[in-house]
Amino acid sequence: MIIAEITGSLPATVGCFAAAIGVGLIGAKAVESVGRNPDASGKILVQSILGMALAEAVAFYAIFLAK
């Protein structure tokens, strides 16, 4: 049963969905590791921002390159 019509770009949807999950996982693990070792928060911040940036790049590939 179709409840509503689905419009827009399916590749972009899947890409953004996956990128969001990836960013969320990295953020969750970063918070967890800061909880375990609060002194390392500076290093963890840099590493997690890097990881998030790389995961997020997938979303932009999906939005701009997938047609």
Next chain:
Amino acid sequence: MRSLSLIGLFSPAFVFASSEGVKPAATDLFDIAGVPISNSILTTWIIAALIIIGVRLAVGTPKLIPGKGQAVVEGMAQGLRDALEPIVGKQMIGKTFPLLCGFFVFILLMNWSGLLPGVGTIKFHTAAGWQDAIRPANSDLNTTFALSVLSFVAWTYFVLRYAGFKVLVFDLFGNKADKKEVGMLMWVLLVPIFFAVGGIEVVSIAFRLISLSFRLFGNVFGGENLIHALGGIAPYVAPALAGLLEVLVGVIQAFVFTLLSAVYIGLICNHEGGHDDEHAH
């Protein structure tokens, strides 16, 4: 003809926020010797001039005992340097820091420029309809692509100058396995695998140009769209909340661009530092 409208200066963003959202491409304002000057280039120039004048006024002639302005600028630069030093390495930080600090300050101010009143809301009228007079610089793909090309050229320069062509080629294609550990036969078998990995690595390096520029463009353009769209839905308080979010996004994206440029340089140039660390432990 083009008549400048200053209504946008005194009214919230929603006045001209129509359902079509922010235009993806920048608008040409005027020509200088046949070269079209777009509204985002104008913003870039204004911000560059403001940075130069602002820092000159704050610091003046640098003194050994810093004045108030110099202490502020030095403190901020030192904070950024401390964050970047472990990534590019002790030998490289002195050489790369001017570029990286420039990236950070310039991108940060360009991201925040989209939040100023009037940017994206002051319009002028042409035959094609209302056009933005000022556009946030980083919401133009040309600006961010130029920045990532700059980062890429600087990466090539630093790697070739301070690590050398040989180190670069070995790092990409070379066999990093230990002959004594894996045995001679296995080592020879690993050569084509490492070579193929090098091919993938080259592609991913080339894609840095796209990922760096699209990441910055996507975040700033998306944020600009979000503010305009929220202005259309709930004109008074909601755009300001989105603006607060955009302040945060601006810092993070400026830091990410700087950090990734530093990481790319550090990946090739920071080998000695990494080994020293291992011996120290």
